[in-house]
Amino acid sequence: MESLEQIVEFRSSPELVEKLYQYSVIKHYEAGSVILNENASIRSIPIVTSGMIKVIRTEQDGREILLYYIKAGESCIMSFLGGLHNDTSKVKAEVEEEAEILFLPVDKIALLIKEYPQWLDYIFRLYHMRFEELLNIVNAIAFKKVDERLLALLRKKAELTQSRTIFITHEQLANELGTARVVVSRLLKQLEESQVVQLGRNKIMLV
Incomplete structure (x- = not known):
């Protein structure tokens, strides 16, 4: 298990960690479980504390392609963006390995951004990491x-x-x-x- 205290951005803010545990709901999933479908409403943001999730994009003809993995200590930037803008999900999230996940309600995202700069640092790091991974996917498909x-x-x-x-x-x-x-x-x-x-x-x- 990856306790939130071990996440780099959160080490200097035990208050933020306390808020995340306070606001979130913890759930356990077996491998193969789908925790988010495409076009579904985003009501909460997943933060993985153990196990692993894969994020997939599905085309209309049923074909799929893997975008990236979410490991312990990480979250889904697509869910962050969709939740902040009251948008529906553009991806499917499926459990790759048995996982424990904290689900943070979307209405708490902006609140935490205002109160804790460490939370915004965490989001930016995830965004940078996922952007690079998606560039690698584009590069691989093209070349x-x-x-x-x-x-x-x-x-x-x-x-x-x-x-x-x-x-x-x-x-x-x-x-x-x-x-x-x-x-x-x-x-x-x-x-x-x-x-x-x-x-x-x-x-x-x-x-």
Whole structure:
């Protein structure tokens, strides 16, 4: 668990941490749970204290693409922006690993910004981090081949989970990359033949 006191911007303000715990509701979710759907009203902002969430964009034809992960100590900047402007969600948030999440009501966001500069620093850091991640996504789609993006995604998952064994289906990988399952299966087979990965049932091990 990532206690809020450990977040860099909050260390100098125990009062802010106290307010966040006071205003928020804590909930636990299993992997695969969807905590926010596209076009849904944003009533609260999630702050992850353990586990991990993935943020996905879905097109009208049903295709999906992974935008970024939200790890312990982080929040969703898209929810911040939507909540501040009374807008609906433009993304889907799904639990990647069993998670504990604090939900801060949107009406408290502006209040905390006025009272605690550390809260605004936290929002700006998240905004900067997500902006860079989205630029990387655009760069990868525009300039990298699917096999490069696939291997980069596998390495990212291994880094986040601190394990070389990744439990995921070819369909899930295809959804996160915004491509077809048959393409992912073919590329994974090529990576296995090159001894970059070992394939198992619903799992992939980086060699």
